[in-house]
Amino acid sequence: MNHYKYFLFDLDGTISESAPGIIKAVQYGLDAVGIHETDKERLSTFIGPPLNVQMKKLYHMSDKDIVTAVTKFRELYETKGIFDCRPYPGLDMLLPSAVESGHILAVASSKPEPFVKEIIGHFGFAPFFSVICGSDIGDELKKRAVISQKARII
Template sequence: MDKNYTAVLFDLDGTIMDSGPGIMKSVQYALDHFDRPNEPEETLRKFVGPSLMDSFTHLYGMSEEDATRAVELYREVYPTKGIFDATPYKGIEEVFRTLQAEGRKLVLVTSKPHIFAERILEHFGFTSYFCYQTGPELDDHDSRKARLIRKAMDALKFEKTECVMVGDRMFDIDGAVEAGIDSIGVTYGYGDRAELQNAGATYIVDSPKEILSILQQE
């Protein structure tokens, strides 16, 4: 590989953290108020990654008004009961340590509201690894990854060729493609290999350790 990625952009949910348990329980709490109790886990898993507004709208056909209310209900419980119901993926901190020691810049690019992402990184002791974090504000439902990637690149003066996006869902890969940067799709999160391939991932790996293998082939 003849690339030299000096900036590594990481998604949060499904890439750094298995955040599914807390997210899915909070989504179910919201759905209970719409007479949708005991939703299948297969459906709830689809909420891990994309914006809540998009998920409630596309998965349940909610109107904008109902989706907004569902997000409000979700946020009644997530900040206190769901936010730390998550587990870092095995080996991910070693990836951070190694990349930081190599002099690379680590950036968090997440569709999760920034205020929640910041708390999660701090709680699990990951804040110091990241030189920059970006995510939407609570009242900003435009969580397109390309917009957030460009925001980080502009803030840090990165060139496209310096950057690679690491994520587990097609939304991460789509964002990278739209922003004109390479991507590493990870299959250990909430997307699968076919989803990542179809989205156009530059590389696909099955474990955090393999992220290093890709980057150290330079």
């Protein structure tokens, strides 16, 4: 750990076990456009990539249906799903230890930045990160979210 000065973390699947909230909200969004997905393995592929990209890839949805599904996803996710997650064990010890050792920590997520900051704050981890970045909240609705957007965010 001492060889590196900077540590860059993703949020979903790295800091946060976020599957429950995301999967429920994805199902809610897909239901709104007539897609009733129950395959947990398929639903778990929505953890990480931009929603619009994954919806197009898996279901070949129209742009209009993607906007509807993402809007419905957010309706549930922003009110209930955002905190239907938990931090991975050991991070509460790793993060302060890394900062005390002189490391600089950052978060870069494809999730919209306001959500990233809210979750990191909810876990009490915000003081340990020098930078917390995410996507623009409108990217998925305006078809600007692409699979390679993580590089732009970083």
